[in-house]
Amino acid sequence: MKQQILGFIGAGNMAGSLIGGLVSDGFAPGNIWVSDVDAAKLKDLESRFGVHTSQDNQVVAGQAQVVVLAVKPQTLQTVATGLAATVQQRQPLVVSIAAGVSEAALERWLGGKVALVRCMPNTPALVKTGATALHGNDRITEEQKSQAEAIMRSVGLAVWVEREDLLDAVTALSGSGPAYFFLMMEAMESAAIALGLDQATARLLTQQTGLGAARIAIESEEPPAELRQRVTSPGGTTERAIQAFEAGGLQGLVEQAMRAASARAAELSRQLGG
Ligand SMILES: NC(=O)C1=CN([C@@H]2O[C@H](COP(=O)(O)OP(=O)(O)OC[C@H]3O[C@@H](n4cnc5c(N)ncnc54)[C@H](O)[C@@H]3O)[C@@H](O)[C@H]2O)C=CC1
Numbered sequence: 001m002k003q004q005i006l007g008f009i010g011a012g013n014m015a016g017s018l019i020g021g022l023v024s025d026g027f028a029p030g031n032i033w034v035s036d037v038d039a040a041k042l043k044d045l046e047s048r049f050g051v052h053t054s055q056d057n058q059v060v061a062g063q064a065q066v067v068v069l070a071v072k073p074q075t076l077q078t079v080a081t082g083l084a085a086t087v088q089q090r091q092p093l094v095v096s097i098a099a100g101v102s103e104a105a106l107e108r109w110l111g112g113k114v115a116l117v118r119c120m121p122n123t124p125a126l127v128k129t130g131a132t133a134l135h136g137n138d139r140i141t142e143e144q145k146s147q148a149e150a151i152m153r154s155v156g157l158a159v160w161v162e163r164e165d166l167l168d169a170v171t172a173l174s175g176s177g178p179a180y181f182f183l184m185m186e187a188m189e190s191a192a193i194a195l196g197l198d199q200a201t202a203r204l205l206t207q208q209t210g211l212g213a214a215r216i217a218i219e220s221e222e223p224p225a226e227l228r229q230r231v232t233s234p235g236g237t238t239e240r241a242i243q244a245f246e247a248g249g250l251q252g253l254v255e256q257a258m259r260a261a262s263a264r265a266a267e268l269s270r271q272l273g274g
Pocket residue numbers: 009010011012013014015035036037038041057070071072073075079097098099120121122123175
């Protein structure tokens with residue numbers, strides 16, 4: 001993998017995070033090529049990581065063994081159809097990180113048979129704590145599977161799902177999930193201010209509590225329900241708060257929200273080419 005040429009089409013936030021992760025994992029920047037229509041984005045990645053750049057997508061796709069499609073979903077059809085001839089001729093592994101664009105649409109746009117991995121990453125990839133789910137079509141080899149996984153693992157956790165449609169559930173969970181935690185943090189911070197704390201203190205304590213809870217959950221063998229019980233002294237303060245959450249139907253509300261997100265992911269896939 002480390003000897004191969006890796007090409008990124010699109011030099012935005014996610015591409016920058018993935019390249020940063022790969023370079024800090026020891027992937028040679030000289031083996032990374034990036035294209036974008038925006039020269040400033042390319043200059044930035046060139047100066048931060050020492051990668052090669054071009055404003056021509058063909059230059060990148062024309063030499064990479066692995067091509068990562070990192071443009072916005074709405075731009076992907078134009079970009080992919082523009083690369084079809086090169087991809088059909090060279091048959092690289094194509095990795096798409098675009099939300100809501102199906103493997104069928106990608107294959108169609110790329111002119112037919114292609115080894116393809118579709119991923120759903122999330123924004124914590126920016127700080128190397130991303131969570132990505134991957135799904136590959138039946139044309140990928142074991143080596144290509146490892147290559148795609150290594151790219152996504154360079155910025156966090158990477159797991160495979162067995163069916164492509166499960167990426168809609170993943171989108172509702174880890175793709176959109178950071179926003180749910182931020183919403184909870186917003187609500188906790190506001191409530192703390194209402195209880196008399198100043199904003200800076202409320203924010204700091206909220207942030208550290210989120211970090212601490214996430215670390216315990218990751219490092220412990222116990223399920224979240226058990227960890228919650230440990231905070232909840234009988235007849236104490238947490239119990240009262242949990243009773244209020246339950247009375248407000250928090251669990252049902254979370255399920256409703258995630259079903260809505262998953263349905264929207266499926267709808268977007270249909271709108272973006274089926
Ligand atoms: N940001 C997020 O939370 C997540 C993003 N993704 C996916 O990652 C992909 C990239 O997202 P971001 O990096 O956030 O977007 P971004 O907007 O930062 O980057 C996209 C880049 O594509 C470039 N571009 C536009 N047209 C182009 C063309 N014809 N040829 C080459 N480059 C072109 C733009 O100049 C821009 O630099 C999207 O498909 C998105 O669905 C997936 C999960 C989470």
